Amino acid sequence: MTSATITVSDLAHGAASTVVRDVLEYSADPVVVVDLDGADDTDVPAAVAGVPALDRIVVGRAVRPVSPAVAELMTALDLTYVPSHTTAPRVAVPVADVTSALDAFRTAVAACPQSSLVAAQVVRVAEPLDVPSAIDVESLAYSTLQGGAEFQHWLADRRALGRPLPPPPAAEPVLSRRDGDTLTVTLNRPERRNAYGTALRDGLVEALRLPMLDDTVARIVLDGAGTSFCAGGDLDEFGHAPDTTTAHLIRTRGGAGRLVAALSGRMEVHLHGHCVGAGIEIPAFAGRVVAAPDTALRLPEVSMGLIPGAGGTVSVPRRIGRWRALHLFVTGTTLDAQQALAWGLVDEVATAAG
Template identity: 60%
Template sequence: MISTPDPFVADISDDAAWAGLAWSSDRHVEPVRIGFTTGPLPTVDWAVLGERCDVVYADPDAEGVHRAVIGAGEPEVAARRLADHVADNPQAATTLAAVLRTGTQVSVRQALDIESWAYSTLLGGDEFAAWLTRRGPRPLPPAPRVAPVTVDRDAGRLTIGLNRPERRNAFGAALRDALVEALDVAVLDDTVTEVHLRGAGPVFCAGGDLDEFGTTPDPVLAHFVRTAGGAGVRIAEIADRTTAFLHGACVGAGIELPGLAGRVVVDPGVAIRLPEVSMGLIPGAGGTVGIPRRIGRWRAFHLAVTGVAVGAETALRWGLADEIADVVPVDVSARGTGPRTT
């Protein structure tokens, strides 16, 4: 019987442990590999170590050595805590590690497909079913009272505003479809030279609308919605023209989609988090594609499996953000129910 292997935790300063980090052709499923070092950085080939490990914890001063390294006050404690998170949702965490290893080796479009296939598989898994049971039944969200996305055109600049502040701009079906329609304007019209992506209300986007989770009748159809009908592939296509302005909570899709943009500006009070693994899933809106291309697959794995929130300074230091500046939420108070062009 094939089962999800336990995570492998190793002190990278120990020669035997270092040898144990090598990939094995005997395993059907490769385990998550977590390294740590509690003393001075050992003399190792960091390029090779980066290939062998899914994350390495070390002294905070060591973060600049390689993007695999994450600073921690107690590296061994951090490593074993991560292993506990992996053990809580082994299918999702092990799948995420494999997706990140593979997705960073192919094109953005191919990586989005890989992510979606894996996400669809996990929708039918035991871990997601257990999360749904713990959450309990939820009513479907109400239909939007006004346009869930606003569109303003000013010469070559297109400003797209997420406009469901009453639901913290949760990325549900109505908002997703409206966002795709707005993005298609820039995809099809090359006179749009700038695309600004903003949010209305106190947060940019609180992630997927949890009231809609588990309602997909067909995982195969959901795959095509996430890819061919999704916002991520469109943002990636116009990345060189797109700037995302983030404020407040940026959870799940609220950082996954901006991570595909060419430039990301974050407010000093921003809080970024990837919670999907704790739900038995992986990021499914492009988070395994754009985020690791910005910060490395190792830090992306750390964020997604621990679910820890990071602020503006860490986002800038790691490269998830390009600038810290005061971000003013898009003003939609005077707008009607449809797009406006100026």
């Protein structure tokens, strides 16, 4: 896909007025790149005002150091790629090669333009909202995408593989143990890498109801049994909700994200192995996240025609900023433990997460 590239001066002097509002064009070419190198600071206020009018995913590129005024423009953009050898504020994504990173981002958007656009819209809209309201926005968008062509194509391809039905739920998908004022909650489907399916979700919600009602629980530790903390949603359960409205109500009122956010001051999560989708979306709400050195974090939902649906468009941006969060959502890039620590997605890398 070839995306438009404009300068800061173009943006300041009416580039948005040249954007055609045809829906098919909008979906086919949803990225605008703004070249920030050589920008005139006097153009910045008008350029900032012009960003919303572009009505696209607006990505900056800056190979050279930027002025404080241009850094403010970067805040208004959806994200900006800068060289990794420069000092990068959290509104920027540091990369080894800016051109290659832009090409990879464009390619990812071209594969799923609708879910990419919705991801960008949701993180913008949710940024100023309280957590419950922002989770509602995420879930409404997720339900919309469930009816879209991109997710339906992903679902059809998966079903064509003839995937078996998931095994019967574990007798105890979530374990709880109280020791004094500490409650330890363990995800306990190691044979499924603790996939976040219905049984595990409901078990986690039930376990978290105790500290919600009992303030003598001073500390809650959440961890996972087996080789991974949580490998994300159970893919064999995707597409089986009775309808998208019921699914929305379950995600928002029956999900764990709101509870972890409410308990964040008392909650610590220990990560290890693969932490995919919900496996980082839910922990990111916690007040403290500790990762083992082998931890690998990834958010692949946009490539499935969806967006993060367990609260990740809320929790992840509030830890690392909406700019780097959108980069993770669209590209599906894997973060190792040290990079997650540097970005603030985890708070500590420990020899053993327990």
